[in-house]
Amino acid sequence: MSAAIPSPKPRPTACLALADGTVFYGMGFGATGDTVAELVFNTAMTGYQEIMTDPSYAGQIVTFTFPHIGNVGVTPEDDETAQPVAAGMVVKWDPTEPSNWRATADLASWLAARGRIGIGGLDTRRLTRAIRRQGAPHAALAHDPNGNFDIAALVAKARGWVGLVGLDLAKDVTCAQSYRWDETLWVWPQGYGRREGPGLRVVAIDYGAKRNILRCLASTGCEVTVLPASATAADVLALNPEGVFLSNGPGDPAATGVYAVPMIQGVLAAGLPLFGICLGHQMLALALGAKTVKMNHGHHGANHPVKDIDTGKVEITSMNHGFTVDSQSLPKGVRETHVSLFDGSNCGIRVEGKPVFSVQYHPEASPGPQDSFYLFERFAASMQARRAA
Ligand SMILES: NC(=O)CC[C@H](N)C(=O)O
Incomplete structure (x- = not known):
């Protein structure tokens, strides 16, 4: 044979x-x-x-x-x-x-x-x-x-290859011109419903924004105007926003921060509610005086446990980042609000006594769990409180 x-x-x-x-x-x-x-x-x-x-x-x-x-x-x-x-x-x-x-x-x-x-x-x-x-x-x-x-x-x-450290990639993926975003979520996270009333004027800075973030903002009652990454504080404030949103995005936060940080500092000086996600979180931290560092292999997945330090509650989150905020570098008056249960790295900050906060993970999911949708509600509530005052 x-x-x-x-x-x-x-x-x-x-x-x-x-x-x-x-x-x-x-x-x-x-x-x-x-x-x-x-x-x-x-x-x-x-x-x-x-x-x-x-x-x-x-x-x-x-x-x-x-x-x-x-x-x-x-x-x-x-x-x-x-x-x-x-x-x-x-x-x-x-x-x-x-x-x-x-x-x-x-x-x-x-x-x-x-x-x-x-x-x-x-x-x-x-x-x-x-x-x-x-x-x-x-x-x-x-x-x-x-x-x-x-x-x-x-x-x-x-x-x-040069690598991502020092690379501003937001300029390559941002929108060319400003636009309005109206589309809401197709499927609502459980326990949440449509908001009524006059829309909250939000300026969202696009460093590479995911569409589902804009849907989440629109779903919590925001009338969203999206501006390119190069927008200055004067461009933002000229639209008379009630809140400012900083999006996710690629590359090194310090490199994009070269032009984003002065804008963020201008918005902070105006006392507006501010919410940031991922790259937006990292650049808010930079604007407040903290540092960002490159991680070993980063966090990329849809099942990352994050602890809310205030409530002790654990959220299962969607993650995608290779840089992180060094929590040791947070200045006085800026509090760590969330930590990763995988490695203890920083996952959220808040300016004490102000409606200025941001998270490292992706509350818009897409893909991933919807545990963190409350953050969009929190942003809307802070703008409503300011309007009421
Ligand atoms: N998803 C993001 O916004 C990523 C932020 C940043 N580019 C990082 O890798 O850490």
Whole structure:
């Protein structure tokens, strides 16, 4: 009897080269070519489309630890922004045919249309351990249907990449002009309902805002005017807002802070209620005199426990950040309100006695739990209290 002939292994059509020289091979999907970025991992089990379109992921390739990615396809309704944002995606296996009544396209063609590369069929557990060990390494991702790769050049590209520290990416993903946002949430978090009464005039600064944040603001009764990241305090105050919102966004908060901090300080001097999320949180902290630092591999997922220090209550939150506010650097009069139960890092601050607060996590979810929606209610309530006074 002759020995069974082993089936030939398909030739890899994509590869991921880490700056330390480790190379992972797999099957490419989406766009072809190559790209270089910081490599992170996200542990969320749902919401791959919202993750890929979250502008905060600009300059990052996302490794999905959950194995079934692509199985529900994509729909324009789930885009968090119109532009392609995350630099690329890494998944356990090739995306399957979508099986979902909402799907209008499959992940691979959607990714190709956005000019982004995907790689599947590699060991995402081994890769995730490498990311944890190396601390969000720089990596080059290449897709060639013929499988021809210049590995040395890709490794050199990863090694030579500048990295996110010192990089202002908000300027690349912010809106070109101001606009009004009216759309509310389609599904209300449990226990909350529509607000009546004259709208609260809110100016939201777009450093790479997710649409669901704007929906959450509109749902709590805000008439939202969105301004580009470069807006000055005078631009903001000219709109006579009752509150100011600082959005999430990509890159280094200190780099964007160069122009955002003076604006925030101007708004603080005017005594307006202010609410910030993620990059907005980090830049509020900078404006108040605290420091931000780069984390080892950051927090990216939809199940991160956060403790509210005032109430002792634990929220399960959506997270996506690679920088963090150094809680030791918070000046007098600025209180830490929330901490991560994973590593004790800062997750929220408040200016004592003022309606000025921010959180490191994503209360708008999308994807993730809705435990933290109360923060939008709190922002609206602080504007209403000011109006009543
Ligand atoms: N989601 C965000 O706003 C991210 C903020 C910042 N770019 C960070 O990585 O920490």
